[in-house]
Amino acid sequence: MGYFKTRGLRGSGFEDLINETNREYLADGLAVIQKIPTPITPVEMSSDHSVITLAYFDKQSTVDYIGNIQGIPVCFDAKETKGRSLALSNIKQHQVDFMNAFSSQDGIAFILVSFIDLERCYVMDIEELDRHWDAASRGGRKSIPVEAFDDSLTVERDHRYLVHYLPAVQALLDKRNDKQGK
Numbered sequence: 001m002g003y004f005k006t007r008g009l010r011g012s013g014f015e016d017l018i019n020e021t022n023r024e025y026l027a028d029g030l031a032v033i034q035k036i037p038t039p040i041t042p043v044e045m046s047s048d049h050s051v052i053t054l055a056y057f058d059k060q061s062t063v064d065y066i067g068n069i070q071g072i073p074v075c076f077d078a079k080e081t082k083g084r085s086l087a088l089s090n091i092k093q094h095q096v097d098f099m100n101a102f103s104s105q106d107g108i109a110f111i112l113v114s115f116i117d118l119e120r121c122y123v124m125d126i127e128e129l130d131r132h133w134d135a136a137s138r139g140g141r142k143s144i145p146v147e148a149f150d151d152s153l154t155v156e157r158d159h160r161y162l163v164h165y166l167p168a169v170q171a172l173l174d175k176r177n178d179k180q181g182k
Contacts, residue, residue, distance in 0.1 A: 033067035
């Protein structure tokens with residue numbers, strides 16, 4: 001992974017765990033999830049041209065991951081925080097728009113959030129994220145407190161899967177089906 005003179009690659013440790021989990025999911029035939037690379041343009045390289053030392057982002061990216069779980073299209077963004085809440089400033093409008101558009105096409109869209117100091121991880125679907133996003137735009141709280149995350153959507157570490165989010169995604173799907181009367 002390249003070195004940047006920016007804070008743009010925060011959370012890459014969490015993403016490394018997700019990437020390893022996704023490799024295991026693929027090997028086990030459970031899901032095909034791919035990390036979407038962030039488009040960059042290198043500005044400075046090391047003297048041997050082996051390491052990017054300065055770069056800028058070409059354009060806004062959509063979400064971190066996209067793929068398919070047992071025939072269900074999914075997209076999600078990975079976020080992490082050291083505090084007891086996730087600042088909504090860490091989520092961009094174009095990401096919310098993309099997840100809403102994805103969801104409107106019967107895909108599952110969510111954020112995967114790691115609370116580092118609390119050693120907890122949750123899935124939050126786009127509908128719940130929208131509620132917090134809309135409240136903030138009307139002058140409400142500008143972050144999502146850990147208490148707002150649904151305990152039934154907790155992500156557990158499994159002996160094989162470092163960030164075993166599939167059970168939480170199944171719970172999301174079950175809730176969606178219950179809403180729709182399926």
